[in-house]
Structures are given as C-alpha cells and as structure tokens.
Amino acid sequence: MSGGVFISFEGGEGSGKSTQIRKLAALLSRQGREVILTREPGGTPLGEAARSIILDPAFDPDGLTELFLLEASRHDHVESLIRPALDSGAVVLADRFADSSTVYQGRVRGLDENMVRQLNHWATGGLKPHRTLIFDLDPEEGVARALGRNADSGGNDRLDEEPMEFHRMIRRAFLDLAAGEPERFRIVDASGDEDRVFERVLAMLEDLI
Ligand SMILES: Nc1ncnc2c1ncn2[C@@H]1O[C@H](COP(=O)(O)OP(=O)(O)OP(=O)(O)O)[C@@H](O)[C@H]1O
Numbered sequence: 001m002s003g004g005v006f007i008s009f010e011g012g013e014g015s016g017k018s019t020q021i022r023k024l025a026a027l028l029s030r031q032g033r034e035v036i037l038t039r040e041p042g043g044t045p046l047g048e049a050a051r052s053i054i055l056d057p058a059f060d061p062d063g064l065t066e067l068f069l070l071e072a073s074r075h076d077h078v079e080s081l082i083r084p085a086l087d088s089g090a091v092v093l094a095d096r097f098a099d100s101s102t103v104y105q106g107r108v109r110g111l112d113e114n115m116v117r118q119l120n121h122w123a124t125g126g127l128k129p130h131r132t133l134i135f136d137l138d139p140e141e142g143v144a145r146a147l148g149r150n151a152d153s154g155g156n157d158r159l160d161e162e163p164m165e166f167h168r169m170i171r172r173a174f175l176d177l178a179a180g181e182p183e184r185f186r187i188v189d190a191s192g193d194e195d196r197v198f199e200r201v202l203a204m205l206e207d208l209i
C-alpha cells in the first residue's frame with residue numbers, strides 16, 4: 001500500500017476511543033514518530049463542516065442524506081489527508097472510520113448494508129486500516145461515561161439520547177463485523193481504568209508500531 005501505518009479506533013459511545021487515541025498519539029510523538037491524529041466525521045475543514053451539520057440537533061436528516069454527508073466527508077478525508085500522510089510514512093490514527101458507517105447506517109439505521117459497504121469503498125478508494133481496534137464496553141457504562149463528559153463540556157449530541165437498545169445493537173454489530181474480518185480487527189476490553197485499557201491497546205498494536 002504505502003509507507004505509513006493506518007489504525008482506526010471504533011466502538012460505541014463513551015467507550016474511550018478518543019481518550020485512548022490521544023494517549024497513543026502522545027506516546028508515538030514522544031518516540032519521534034510522525035503522527036496524524038484525525039477523526040470521522042471530520043479530519044479536514046470540509047469534513048469538520050459536515051460533522052457540525054451531522055451532529056446538529058437542529059437537523060434531522062434521513063438515513064440516506066446522513067450517509068451521503070458522511071461519505072462526502074470521508075472521500076475528502078482520505079484524499080486530502082490520510083493517503084498523503086501514509087505516503088509520507090506517517091502513523092495515521094483515526095477516531096472512527098468507515099466501519100462506523102457500516103454499523104450505524106448499514107446495520108442499525110437500517111439502510112442496505114451492501115450499499116453502505118459499496119459507498120465506503122468508493123469514498124475510500126478501497127483504502128482500509130491496517131488494524132481496527134473495537135472498544136468493547138457495556139453500553140450502560142459507556143453512556144454514563146459520555147453523559148459525564150458532556151456535563152463537563154455542556155450539552156449532549158444526538159447519539160447520547162438514543163435508547164439503550166440502540167447502544168446494545170451497536171455493540172453487537174461491531175463484534176459481528178470484527179468476527180467477519182479477524183485479520184484486521186482486534187477487540188479491546190474497554191472496562192477498567194484508562195491505564196489498564198492503554199496497556200491492552202499497546203499489546204494489540206505491538207506488531208505494527
Ligand atoms: N477507562 C476509563 N474509565 C473511566 N472513564 C473513562 C475511561 N476512559 C475514558 N473515560 C471518560 O469517559 C468519557 C468518554 O470517553 P471518550 O470521550 O474517550 O469516549 P469515546 O469512545 O471517544 O466516546 P464518543 O463515541 O462519544 O466520542 C470521558 O469523560 C473520559 O474522560
């Protein structure tokens with residue numbers, strides 16, 4: 001593919017993706033590696049503008065509209081940030097990527113999963129992470145963590161307001177996706193304190209970074 005390493009962090013709300021990705025980026029930077037820490041939706045100016053539309057409770061787009069916003073943002077993200085960074089040999093860490101669309105739009109929001117996978121393929125030009133970590137946590141705990149965080153920063157986003165069954169479906173869908181592609185995915189037990197989880201993260205990336 002190219003010189004760099006591409007790792008995505010996936011999983012439900014409040015499972016600790018953003019916390020752990022920041023810890024990993026900091027560690028690799030201290031080691032002198034070139035690190036790009038990015039997120040979806042987002043990662044580029046266009047992507048961040050799309051993110052604010054997608055997360056704005058003032059809008060209530062139907063599933064297909066939301067999917068196209070995500071895929072447009074993803075294409076820009078891959079072409080203008082991720083691919084060039086990999087070509088230059090960087091470690092690219094993505095806080096959510098295409099698997100989130102397969103799970104949220106394809107499995108849980110009820111769009112045709114095969115269509116979602118095809119759009120992912122078009123948007124990414126077939127680029128896949130070398131490894132995808134699934135942060136696996138009891139959704140009751142994840143939502144409680146996310147609500148605690150949002151109380152600190154003011155306001156919830158749309159996903160925090162979903163019923164618990166929605167979060168259970170998300171968890172099952174990620175585990176199921178991982179089972180279908182075991183070479184790429186690793187399941188991280190996201191329970192316990194941040195340092196314990198970080199040890200597990202490092203163990204699952206040992207061969208790559
Ligand atoms: N291991 C942990 N134990 C307890 N709290 C944690 C742990 N890891 C992260 N947190 C806290 O839980 C909240 C959610 O964590 P974080 O934002 O990293 O999750 P996330 O997976 O990125 O969530 P989202 O999907 O909403 O972006 C934050 O307030 C964070 O400080």
Ligand SMILES: [Mg+2]
Pocket residue numbers: 017018019095
């Ligand atoms: Mg996050």
